[in-house]
Amino acid sequence: MIAYNELLDREIEWTKEKIVAYFRDVEGIMPAERVQRFAEGKGDKVPLNLALSDEWGAHYNGFKISEICLDARKLIYSHLNVCWRFKLEIWLSIFPHYYQLGPSALGLEIEFPEDRPPMSSRGIVNDFKDVERLKVPDMRTGGQMPYHWEAYRIWKEKLSDLYPAYTTNIPGPFDFAAQLRGIEGMKIFTDIKRNPGLVKELCDFSADCIIEIAKIYKEYGLNILFLSGAAVGHLTADDFMEFEFPYVLKIREALKSEGMLVSLFLQKNLEIQEKIYEEGMTLLGRPVPMIFTGNYYNPNRGYFPSLEDVVKGHQMAEEKGYPHMVFFMGQWLQDSSPMVIRRTIKRVFDSVGPISIAPGAVLVGTPVENIDAYVEAMRSVNIN
Amino acid sequence: MTGDILQAIKDCITKGESTQMARLCQDALKQGIPAYEIVMKGMNEGMEVMGQKYESGEYFLPDLVLAGEIMKEGMSVLAPQLAAEGVKSRGIIIAGSVAGDVHDIGKNIVISMLRGAGFSVIDLGVNVAAETFLERAKEHKADIVAASAYLSTTALELRDIVPLIHEDASGSIKVVVGGATVSQEFAREIGADGWAPDALQAVKVMDSIIHSKGGETL
Numbered sequence: 001m002i003a004y005n006e007l008l009d010r011e012i013e014w015t016k017e018k019i020v021a022y023f024r025d026v027e028g029i030m031p032a033e034r035v036q037r038f039a040e041g042k043g044d045k046v047p048l049n050l051a052l053s054d055e056w057g058a059h060y061n062g063f064k065i066s067e068i069c070l071d072a073r074k075l076i077y078s079h080l081n082v083c084w085r086f087k088l089e090i091w092l093s094i095f096p097h098y099y100q101l102g103p104s105a106l107g108l109e110i111e112f113p114e115d116r117p118p119m120s121s122r123g124i125v126n127d128f129k130d131v132e133r134l135k136v137p138d139m140r141t142g143g144q145m146p147y148h149w150e151a152y153r154i155w156k157e158k159l160s161d162l163y164p165a166y167t168t169n170i171p172g173p174f175d176f177a178a179q180l181r182g183i184e185g186m187k188i189f190t191d192i193k194r195n196p197g198l199v200k201e202l203c204d205f206s207a208d209c210i211i212e213i214a215k216i217y218k219e220y221g222l223n224i225l226f227l228s229g230a231a232v233g234h235l236t237a238d239d240f241m242e243f244e245f246p247y248v249l250k251i252r253e254a255l256k257s258e259g260m261l262v263s264l265f266l267q268k269n270l271e272i273q274e275k276i277y278e279e280g281m282t283l284l285g286r287p288v289p290m291i292f293t294g295n296y297y298n299p300n301r302g303y304f305p306s307l308e309d310v311v312k313g314h315q316m317a318e319e320k321g322y323p324h325m326v327f328f329m330g331q332w333l334q335d336s337s338p339m340v341i342r343r344t345i346k347r348v349f350d351s352v353g354p355i356s357i358a359p360g361a362v363l364v365g366t367p368v369e370n371i372d373a374y375v376e377a378m379r380s381v382n383i384n
Numbered sequence: 385m386t387g388d389i390l391q392a393i394k395d396c397i398t399k400g401e402s403t404q405m406a407r408l409c410q411d412a413l414k415q416g417i418p419a420y421e422i423v424m425k426g427m428n429e430g431m432e433v434m435g436q437k438y439e440s441g442e443y444f445l446p447d448l449v450l451a452g453e454i455m456k457e458g459m460s461v462l463a464p465q466l467a468a469e470g471v472k473s474r475g476i477i478i479a480g481s482v483a484g485d486v487h488d489i490g491k492n493i494v495i496s497m498l499r500g501a502g503f504s505v506i507d508l509g510v511n512v513a514a515e516t517f518l519e520r521a522k523e524h525k526a527d528i529v530a531a532s533a534y535l536s537t538t539a540l541e542l543r544d545i546v547p548l549i550h551e552d553a554s555g556s557i558k559v560v561v562g563g564a565t566v567s568q569e570f571a572r573e574i575g576a577d578g579w580a581p582d583a584l585q586a587v588k589v590m591d592s593i594i595h596s597k598g599g600e601t602l
Contacts, residue, residue, distance in 0.1 A: 055537065113483075113484060116483065116484035116537075116538075117484060117535070117537050117538075119484060119485075119486045119511065120486070121486035121510055121511070183486050183487060184486050184487075184488055184509075184510055185488060185489070185492070186445075186449060186487070186488075186489050189445060189446040189449040189450070189489070190446070190449055190450050190453050192446045193400055193402075193446060193447075193450045194402065194450070234444055234445035234446065235444065235446070236444045236446075239444070239446065296564075297564045297565075299564070299565055299566060299567035299570075299581075300567060300568055300581040302567065302569070303567060303569075329536055329565060330536045330537075331536055331539070331565065331567070331570060335570070335573070360536065361536055361537065363536055363537060363540065364537065364540070365540060
């Protein structure tokens, strides 16, 4: 009798073998090499990943969403099989409870509905006294962290030669603090106005927690830490510089001795980007800011930005000498037909040339044919 | 004099001066200004300004959240007086964030504005199952179920809520949807009765639906 976990291990190994054979015998180049050559400007095809595909992947592989959130082996297998299905070259598994993982080590409760994304509503910090009581926990053993590290262990042992990774994402201090304060009511936003001292204390503490998590990432061979966030995206440039940036710098400073680089992930507010570059910080490790075109939090403008907006964004990017990236909301991939998807991507390329076009999330229920159409359309770019 | 204090209440909201709101509302009542007028010409006008400035990019989400909190403080002073004045509810609305979604900023702002505009709102909170929306709507003989989704992953819940309410209530309870990831196109596709891109429009849409004003609701 084979134990279920052993069976999953065999599935992981077998799926890996299929991917290796495909890239070696059909493509003639392994994923890591394609990424490397692309980075050097010598690539043959655009290396692809599918952002945030884990929940979609769970269903594709016959799992409930809670299964991949509680069982690291299932998460890894699920993601690997998605990589196989679409012949992806980049490993980008973002945990569905990405924002709550670190805070869970401090006692933040996460609910795991059977087949919905995990959530936590109530925070664990009500006032200054609570912040004073907080201590940086053991980030190896607290809350959901053992699951997180188990996923990294499996990836490192079984897959890191096929899909090497040197970077990882983690919520930045403001988003970490927002979770500790509680998402319901988003108290941290009123705190900014009414109790800024509390926000600063909490972000400072959150930075200490992030530093401890980062040190463990380093043990898995990850040398670059990207700090991201959803809540922080709603701040003004001044608030960002007051409530997020000092603590980002603190993290960067603390990790220097560990040989780990720190950069910010995505930030659509150009004013914020330019300020952080003035201060010597980067976005995705790039030397200059980046122009984003997308309709996040503005869906009345459509799930895919208009061609007019794409062209306008591209012109601005060219004027400033910045790269340009187009973002669309996952609903577009779900609701469009394969033909519309192919045509839309082609129109963008025809108008502004080959640029990055990425979905925020591939949603559960998105037809596999639509994802195929998107992947094919992106692959059609001749990057030479 | 009346205008001065109503302007001060409006300023409280637009300038984020939270400490003054309760006192100003009490002063306005002492001056004999009806609670309904304080809400409509003070707080609601302030929230309208906030909505417009948020839309134009001048104000950000923290400003809007604080304004909603300040309005709530004013409403806690005015609510008993509104009841005593016998202000008739302009309609009954059941509001909540859909199952799997714990984000409630937008919903709370809409609720504040609806209450300010004279609607009775039953707030079901966050992570509300489709069946709960239906049960509570029937229990309260609601005119509208207002369901909000912030995440693209939870917006899919709206697909279940709309037919469930429509089928069970034979169309007598309308469903209005909204949230950061809910587009007009999606609202139409799932058969909702109304959709709004922001809190200000949400009040207008629900008013239009309940009072058959004939304006565009979707």
